[in-house]
Amino acid sequence: MTTSQAAFNASAGTSPVLHLEGVTRVHGRGAAEVHALRDVDLKVYPGEFVAVMGPSGAGKSTLLTLAGGLDSPTAGRVLVEGTALGGLGRKKLAEVRRRSIGYVFQDYNLIPALTAAENITLPRELDGVSTRAARREALAALEELGIAQLADRFPEEMSGGQQQRVAIARALIGERRLVLADEPTGALDSATGESVLALLRARCDAGAAAMMVTHEARHAAWADRVVFLRDGRLVDESVSQDAGSLLV
Amino acid sequence: MSIRHGLLALLDQGPRYGYQLRTEFEARTGATWPLNVGQVYTTLGRLERDGLVAPHGEDEDGHLFYAVTEAGRAELRSWFETPVPRTNPPRDELAIKLAMAVTVPGVDVAAVVQGQRKHSMKALQDYTRLKGQALLADSGQRTDLAWLLVLEQLIFQTEAEIRWLDHCESRLTQRAAEPPVPQGATEAPAKPKRRSRL
Known part of the structure; x- marks a missing residue:
């Protein structure tokens, strides 16, 4: 989706998939108190790909952890598809995490004893979807990402780039519309990393929302918006225009 | 940026006229460094003066064609073989x-x-x-x-x-x-x- 389309979503009243509202996270107390995030407001809309950059210790990972409901803010709210994560019990929170949010990590985090298709179907089966229906969904997802032939391979039988594609398929299975990615290309060579980013970009163009933490400007540049964090504050953001106006 | 060598490289693939050279130059560089037709003709004039290209007739629409000379080919080969100098850092x-x-x-x-x-x-x-x-x-x-x-x-x-x-x-x-x-x-x-x- 182009930025103008994402902006259109915002103006047309489409709700954000992810909404951080005045989020502050303080670790420790007293003299050891560290403000990892200070009053951060951020919305990510369907079709939007947002990259988070900033120096080490700026709060990038904390932001991703809070967005994924793996940690709670000291102040402020985190909403995923309109549901405030703070008000949920443990069981319900686990359900939202499983149904709405997909994660992509630097080291892929596939379960070694399961095939690509089984890795993808696991969260769906935990959600009560039948094995057969889940497998059908997984095959469709692999097909869409152009890696249908990997369905029955184990992680150790795949290259890093192939494993990361499977991880993206897993992140977007079922009704999940939000992908949270932590340095997803960190372990890949430049060309493979780029194809993974192009894939993430394409999934966003097809309607998903993604937030990716990275320290590489060249990787962040695949996003519609790049936000900069410094000392726990969102200090700036850069928005891509529609291409074409740049070189003519 | 060497328009001169860029034009020689295009002419090395066969005779061309000015507007055609401009279009092909921009097709390869995506109009990153736009050329106007005037620049193309001025450069062709200098290349001709230096004996690197020569006029190669006109078509029925009146397009004046140019072709690369042997000296032009040698100049082009030498351009490809010589690294772009980095002795003077560009003013940044x-x-x-x-x-x-x-x-x-x-x-x-x-x-x-x-x-x-x-x-x-x-x-x-x-x-x-x-x-x-x-x-x-x-x-x-x-x-x-x-x-x-x-x-x-x-x-x-x-x-x-x-x-x-x-x-x-x-x-x-x-x-x-x-x-x-x-x-x-x-x-x-x-x-x-x-x-x-x-």
Whole structure:
């Protein structure tokens, strides 16, 4: 989706998939108190790909952890598809995490004893979807990402780039519309990393929302918006225009 | 940027007329460095004066064709074989601006760095978007590859600038944490000894 389309979503009243509202996270107390995030407001809309950059210790990972409901803010709210994560019990929170949010990590985090298709179907089966229906969904997802032939391979039988594609398929299975990615290309060579980013970009163009933490400007540049964090504050953001106006 | 050698390279593939040269030059470089037809004819005039191209007749529409000469081919080969000189660093406005910003009192250097980073990041996003489009439109032809390489050069150059800006920022933070240099020393012109700390 182009930025103008994402902006259109915002103006047309489409709700954000992810909404951080005045989020502050303080670790420790007293003299050891560290403000990892200070009053951060951020919305990510369907079709939007947002990259988070900033120096080490700026709060990038904390932001991703809070967005994924793996940690709670000291102040402020985190909403995923309109549901405030703070008000949920443990069981319900686990359900939202499983149904709405997909994660992509630097080291892929596939379960070694399961095939690509089984890795993808696991969260769906935990959600009560039948094995057969889940497998059908997984095959469709692999097909869409152009890696249908990997369905029955184990992680150790795949290259890093192939494993990361499977991880993206897993992140977007079922009704999940939000992908949270932590340095997803960190372990890949430049060309493979780029194809993974192009894939993430394409999934966003097809309607998903993604937030990716990275320290590489060249990787962040695949996003519609790049936000900069410094000392726990969102200090700036850069928005891509529609291409074409740049070189003519 | 060598328009002269660019035109010789195109003419090496067969005789062409001015407008055609302009179109083909831009097809390979994606109009990154737009040429006007006037520049093309001026350059052709100089190439002809130097014996590197020669007129090659007209077609029924009155287009004046040029062809590369043997001397022109030799010049082109020598261009490909010789590295682009890097002896004189190109004047970089941003480097000059930051060098001035850290020495002029009252300038918010961090703001200069951040403002530039935002601007360069946006350019990098735009180039990357164009690259995404170029990859989708790639028909496997050599001109598509040429355009992709030019775009990637812009991407790597912009990325290098952003990395340098990140480095400037951590350098500034590091400096801010150090004890201040005594007042007299800050007034003195920078000596090689002090510069080595940078």
